[in-house]
Structure formats: structure tokens, C-alpha cells
Amino acid sequence: MTLAQGSAAEIAASVRSGSVSAGDVLAATKARIENVDGTVKAFTDLTLERAEKQAQEIDAAIAAGRDPGPLAGVPFAVKNLFDIKGLPTRAGSKINRDRAPAIEDAVLIRRLTKAGAVLIGGLNMGEYAYDFTGENVHDGICRNPRNTDHMSGGSSSGSGAAVAAGMVPLALGSDTNGSIRVPSALCGIFGLKPTYGRLPRSGTFPFCDSLDHLGPLARSVRDLAISFDVMQGHDPHDAACARKPVLETAITLDVGANGLRMAVAGDYFNRGARPEALEAVAKVAAALSVTREVVIPEAARGRAAAFVITTSESSALHIDRLRTRAADFDPDTRYRFLSGALVPATWYIKAQRFRRWYHDQVLALFKDVDIILAPATPCAAPQVGEKFLTLGEETVSLRPNLGLFTQPISCIGFPVVVVPVQREGALPLGVQIIAAPWREDLALRVAAELQRLGVATAPVATGV
Numbered sequence: 001m002t003l004a005q006g007s008a009a010e011i012a013a014s015v016r017s018g019s020v021s022a023g024d025v026l027a028a029t030k031a032r033i034e035n036v037d038g039t040v041k042a043f044t045d046l047t048l049e050r051a052e053k054q055a056q057e058i059d060a061a062i063a064a065g066r067d068p069g070p071l072a073g074v075p076f077a078v079k080n081l082f083d084i085k086g087l088p089t090r091a092g093s094k095i096n097r098d099r100a101p102a103i104e105d106a107v108l109i110r111r112l113t114k115a116g117a118v119l120i121g122g123l124n125m126g127e128y129a130y131d132f133t134g135e136n137v138h139d140g141i142c143r144n145p146r147n148t149d150h151m152s153g154g155s156s157s158g159s160g161a162a163v164a165a166g167m168v169p170l171a172l173g174s175d176t177n178g179s180i181r182v183p184s185a186l187c188g189i190f191g192l193k194p195t196y197g198r199l200p201r202s203g204t205f206p207f208c209d210s211l212d213h214l215g216p217l218a219r220s221v222r223d224l225a226i227s228f229d230v231m232q233g234h235d236p237h238d239a240a241c242a243r244k245p246v247l248e249t250a251i252t253l254d255v256g257a258n259g260l261r262m263a264v265a266g267d268y269f270n271r272g273a274r275p276e277a278l279e280a281v282a283k284v285a286a287a288l289s290v291t292r293e294v295v296i297p298e299a300a301r302g303r304a305a306a307f308v309i310t311t312s313e314s315s316a317l318h319i320d321r322l323r324t325r326a327a328d329f330d331p332d333t334r335y336r337f338l339s340g341a342l343v344p345a346t347w348y349i350k351a352q353r354f355r356r357w358y359h360d361q362v363l364a365l366f367k368d369v370d371i372i373l374a375p376a377t378p379c380a381a382p383q384v385g386e387k388f389l390t391l392g393e394e395t396v397s398l399r400p401n402l403g404l405f406t407q408p409i410s411c412i413g414f415p416v417v418v419v420p421v422q423r424e425g426a427l428p429l430g431v432q433i434i435a436a437p438w439r440e441d442l443a444l445r446v447a448a449e450l451q452r453l454g455v456a457t458a459p460v461a462t463g464v
Contacts, residue, residue, distance in 0.1 A: 005032070005166035005460045008074040008223040012116065015073035018062055022055035022073030022118065029075040029120060033167050036464040039148055041140045042162035044080050045087055045122035051075070054118050069116030070226060076170040079156050080122035081129060082106040083203040091205035092125040092155070094138045094328045095321055106203030107238075108172060108214060108231050115230040120168055123158025127333045129174060129207040130314065131155045132182050132402035133382075137330045141384055145461035146188055146427055150381040153183035153402065159217050160187035166460035170223055174204065175213045177306055178376075178406025181418045184217055185376035185430020186402075188420040189458040190447065191217045192224045195437045196413025197242040199228075200235030208313040209240070210352070211306065211410055219458040221448040224417065225250035228440065244438060252441045253448040257371075260442060263292040265374040265434075268299035272391045272404050277375040280421040280429040285373055287455040288446065294365055294372060299408040302358045306411035307400075308343060308351035315340030332399065359412040366436035371446055376418050376430030378404050409434055417443040419456035431456075 006014075014020045030048065037043050058068045078084070081091040083102035090096045104110075109119060124142040126134065134142040134157030142157035144150040145165035152161040156173025160183025163171050173180045175193040184191030192215045199214050206212055216227040232246040264285050270278065285291075296302075315322075315337045322329070322337055329337070365372070378391055382398060389398045409416055414437055418430040435443040450456035 006169065007220045008071060008169040008218060009220065009226060011074050011169060012070060012072045015058065016062065016068065022058040025073045025075065026051055026055045026118060029168065036145070036165050037167060039143065039464050040145050040161050040165050041142050042123055042158040042165065042167060043077065043121050044090060044124050044139050044158070045084070047084060047119050047121045051118050051120055054113070058116060069114065070230060071112060072116035074117045074170060075120045075168045076112060076117045076172070077120045077123050077159070077162055077168050078109060078172040079125045079159050079174055081125060081174060081205040082109055082122070082172060084109065084119070084122055087122065089205050090122065091129065092127040092136055092139065095325050096205070104203070107200045107235050111231045112227065117170065123162055123171060125157055126155030127330045128314070128318065129155040129176060129179060130333050130336055132178065132399055134183065135384065143384065144187055144381050145464045147381070147463055150383055150427060151186060153186035153381065155179040156183050156217065160184055160189060163187070163189050163217050163219055164458070164461045165464055169219060170227055171217045172214060173217055174207070175215060175410060176207045176211045177310060177410050178403040180215050180217060181376050181406045181416060181430065181432065182402050184418040185420065185428070186381035188422055188428030189217055189219055190221055190224055190420065191215065191418040192228060192440065193410065193416045194228065194440055195415045197240045198244065198415070198438070198440070199231050200238040200241040202235050202237040206317060208310045210309050210313060213410065213413070219460070221444055221451050222250060222253060225253055225444050247441060249441045249444050252445055255445055257288055257446045257449040260370045260446065261368065262288055262290045262371040262373065262446070263294040263369045264290060265296050265372050266293040267295045268408070269296070269374045269405055273375050273378045274391065276380065277378055277429055281373055281375050281431050283421060284419065284431045284450060284455060287450060287453050290373065294369060296365065296372070296408065297361045298358055301354060302408040302411045305351040305354045305358065306407040308347050309355065311336065311340030312343045312348040355411055362412055362414065363436065370435065370442050372434040374432045374434060375405050376432045377402055380427040380429055405432065413437065415440045415443055417447045419447050419450050420458050421455065422457055422459070
């Protein structure tokens with residue numbers, strides 16, 4: 001493993017101790033990107049001049065005996081819907097390239113930078129975050145580093161691919177219906193979708209305000225926890241950002257999963273998955289000695305509500321662009337927005353009412369369990385260009401159905417960690433570790449235990 005391919009925690013420890021310099025880490029990162037990104041196409045923008053300046057400042061601080069922060073010298077990149085000072089915020093689109101450059105970084109970028117992390121650039125994504133495939137028609141297909149004939153997943157496609165390929169140890173993405181969890185699962189890495197409102201979204205281009213979350217993707221659970229810790233905290237500019245105390249989740253990882261009450265999601269989460277997806281859940285459950293099964297009530301209707309809310313809010317956001325620049329959208333995205341504009345307001349109101357009821361029903365399950373396990377996707381990464389999925393005896397449209405198992409959870413904003421289950425000679429699969437709101441610490445504890453056991457691993461992809 002090269003210097004650029006270590007974990008964020010390892011890199012920060014080495015930089016802070018002076019055994020390597022932030023400049024050395026940046027040089028190795030640049031070399032790795034140059035070697036593999038021509039094939040993967042994870043990056044849309046590089047901020048190397050800025051990165052070099054920051055690396056120099058970190059090395060100078062260490063030489064002067066000052067603490068550069070817990071993520072000193074750690075390279076990171078962000079989905080290009082995050083504002084990056086000096087760049088137009090693309091949100092994966094052609095239209096947004098005409099926007100004025102951002103005048104400051106998004107809040108989460110500022111918090112990571114303050115902790116010593118070094119921004120490398122912006123990452124490819126599905127247009128306006130309405131995608132599960134990673135096939136962006138404007139910036140090129142973002143390919144899965146574990147097999148470049150296959151999809152990276154989306155809409156945080158570049159985030160998943162850049163981390164899996166060892167270009168950066170840490171990336172930020174967004175998750176409305178599964179856009180952190182799907183690429184994490186398909187690319188074989190760890191991902192965290194926090195509780196809705198836990199991390200501020202200020203300085204990011206929205207998709208669906210009722211459902212939008214932000215979170216990290218990484219190759220280790222500790223990297224998720226450390227980055228999550230430094231990003232926590234209320235921000236008054238995001239109305240959804242709750243005033244909750246900062247919980248240092250990294251310090252809980254060594255506790256293990258003993259004493260936690262866990263169950264596997266049955267019924268809906270057993271239907272529509274290929275056998276290998278259920279086998280991945282069974283492998284995780286066996287490692288944790290989980291034998292109990294619970295039913296998440298009305299999960300299918302929860303997913304339906306998520307569809308209605310997503311399409312209604314997003315189409316309203318883009319209605320002026322649809323009127324004036326319809327030809328500049330990806331046709332698949334355009335038609336989804338246009339159909340959303342036709343959804344009656346009463347449907348949206350009913351979906352939001354149902355969502356509140358559904359939230360309470362699922363929350364009640366956590367009186368008796370601490371963690372629920374479920375598949376992240378119904379299958380491993382499909383091949384690039386595939387349009388349909390065969391699930392059991394049914395053939396369905398691929399693009400929406402990669403989110404079959406993620407949408408019912410994001411609809412109600414519960415925290416989820418996706419853990420990757422690698423398979424010999426086959427593409428990886430992901431398993432969702434779902435906890436009650438504000439209990440990211442429990443989900444991360446279980447993920448860390450699975451990583452210690454060797455059941456969940458995220459090695460750097462060797463296929464590129």
C-alpha cells in the first residue's frame with residue numbers, strides 16, 4: 001500500500017508525528033489520481049494549488065510545535081454539489097456550470113479543513129443527485145474501480161469511486177434516497193448516512209429539502225467516525241440542523257457490539273433481493289450471532305412516500321430550468337422532473353402525513369432492538385449501460401430500483417452505516433446497519449466490530 005492509500009487515521013497520525021509530511025502525502029495523492037482517474041472518472045475538478053498551500057501550512061505548523069488538527073494532512077474530496085470557493089457548484093449538471101463561482105466553502109468543507117484535512121477537488125455525481133447509476137452524460141461515466149465494466153452507483157458516484165480506488169481516504173457525499181449507501185455498497189467501502197438534521201447542509205445545492213442528508217465515505221469505520229465528529233455541530237443557516245450536543249463517536253468504537261440487541265429486517269427486505277444480497281446480510285448476522293428477525297411495517301409504502309416527496313420537491317426546485325433550458329438536462333433526469341411537476345399537491349401532503357406515521361411505527365421497533373440489519377442494494381454493481389434488473393421472476397427498471405432497500409430508511413431520516421462484504425471473484429455487496437435517531441454511535445460500534453472480525457473490509461481496488 002502506498003502513502004496515498006492509507007486510512008485517514010493512519011495518515012493523520014504519521015503527519016502529526018512528523019514521520020511524513022503533508023506535502024509528501026499530497027504528492028502521492030496527485031500521483032495516484034494521475035494513474036487511475038483517467039479510467040475511473042471520479043474527479044470533475046482538482047484544487048491542487050489550494051491543496052499545496054494548505055499542506056505547506058500544516059508542515060509549518062508541525063515544525064513550529066503547533067497542533068494542525070486531528071485530520072492533519074488527510075486528503076479529501078467532495079461531491080460537486082458542495083460549494084468550493086472559486087468554483088461554480090455543478091451539482092452534476094450542464095446548466096450549473098454557468099453559475100458564478102462560490103464565494104466560500106460549504107460548512108462541512110470548512111470544518112474538515114479546520115481539522116487539518118486537505119481538499120483535493122470536486123467529484124462526479126448524478127445530475128442534480130437524481131441517479132443511482134453514476135452514468136453522468138455531461139462529465140462522463142464514473143466507473144466502479146473494482147471492475148470498470150460496472151457501475152459505481154450514485155448519486156455520490158465519484159465519492160464512492162475515489163475512495164475505493166485509493167485516490168483519497170475520505171470523501172463527502174449526499175444521501176436523499178440512498179446516494180451515499182448505494183455507491184458505498186457497489187464500490188465496496190464504508191458509508192455513513194447520519195440522522196436527518198445531524199450535519200448541516202449549508203453551502204450545498206439541494207435536491208429534496210425534506211430528505212437531504214450529508215455524510216462521509218471511507219475505507220475504515222474509524223475514518224467515518226473521526227470525520228463525523230469534526231463535522232458535527234449546529235449551523236443556524238440550515239433550518240433542519242438540530243441543536244444537539246456533539247457526540248464523539250470515535251471513542252466508542254472499541255466497545256464492541258456486546259450487549260446490543262440486534263435483528264435482521266424481514267418481509268419487505270427479503271423480497272426483491274438476489275440471493276447473494278441476502279447471503280451478505282446472513283454472513284453479517286452470523287458473525288454478530290444475530291438470530292432475531294423484525295418486520296419494518298409498511299416499508300413499501302414508506303418507499304412510495306419517499307418517491308412522491310422527492311419528485312414533488314425536486315421538480316418544484318427545477319421548474320424554471322425546465323421551462324428555459326430543458327434541452328440541457330440529461331433526458332432521464334428531465335423526464336423524472338417533468339413527471340414530478342404533474343404530481344397533485346394532495347399526494348404530497350398525504351405522503352408527508354404518512355411519513356410522520358411511518359416514522360413513529362419504525363421508531364417503536366427500537367424499544368426492543370438497538371440495531372436492524374438489512375441489505376443495502378438488491379444486487380451487486382450492474383454493468384455500465386444496463387437499463388433493467390431481473391429480481392426473482394420480475395424484471396424492473398434499474399435506475400430507481402437500486403434504491404429498493406435504502407429509500408424506506410432515508411424517508412424517515414434514521415442513521416445508517418453501510419458495511420462492505422467482499423466476495424472472492426465477485427463484486428462486493430453492502431449491508432445496512434440501522435439505528436435509532438441520534439444513535440450513530442451504535443451503528444458505528446457494530447460496523448467497527450465487523451471490521452475487526454474481518455467480515456467487513458474495504459481494501460483499495462486493484463482493478464485500475
